[in-house]
Amino acid sequence: METEKCPSCSGILKPCLDRVGQPLLYTQCSLMPESHQFCRSCLAPWKPIHEDGIESCSNRSCEVVSVLITCDKCPSCSGILKPCLDRVGQPLLYTQCSLMPESHQFCRSCLAPWKPIHEDGIESCSNRSCEVVSVLITCDKVTDPKSKVLGCPLFRACPKCYSLIMVVDGCKYVQCKKCKHRFCFICLERSEDCRQDRDLYWSLTCRKPRAGIQWFVT
Secondary structure, eight states: OEEEEEESSSSSEEEEEEESSSSEEEEEESSSOOOOETTTTOOBBEEEOTTTEEEESSSSTTSOOEOOOOEOOOOSSSSSEEEETTTTTTEEEEEEEETOOOTOOOEEEOOOBBOOOOTSSSOOETTTHHHHHHHHHHHOOOOOTTTTTTTTEEEOOOTOOOOOOEEEOOOOOOTTTTTTEEEEEETTTTTHHHSSSSTTTTOOOSSOOOOOOOOOOO
């Protein structure tokens, strides 16, 4: 993105990034408070998130009309997780299920239960693997038709120690550098178990269906 000047002052507009480092549709002035955000497309003021989960550019003629915040499903039921906002309309680090009481809150990054404020004034995600799970549930899929792990997420967690492993090409069997556990990147079985079907050793197909997105709490 080219360097842009703030419409309200001489500050530099910096891109605002999402939780996986991708630029959002608005920018932030380096000299103004966080509540002063501007549309990347036309530099008009950016409207914060409302109760309906929508944020948008204030310029009705802008090509960026509105953005619907990604709606995650509640891990405990079928309810929609709505963003919890602070006093200036910015999303907090946790979300609230639309069908459950306020005490049921979940981490925005990994969807694990959110710990309420304790006596020490600290609140946090209950998942020690929050950063790992956040990558697992937001990463893209392998799209190279020549890859032996086509259709799999770019990242998998080692089934034994939960370390992140990325595979794009090469053999579908990988070995965790941390614990040396060797497994199939497609079905997540131990390589010894997956190899029982010798005819499928180099195939895109495993004995079991391709494993879905991994989610866990540690």
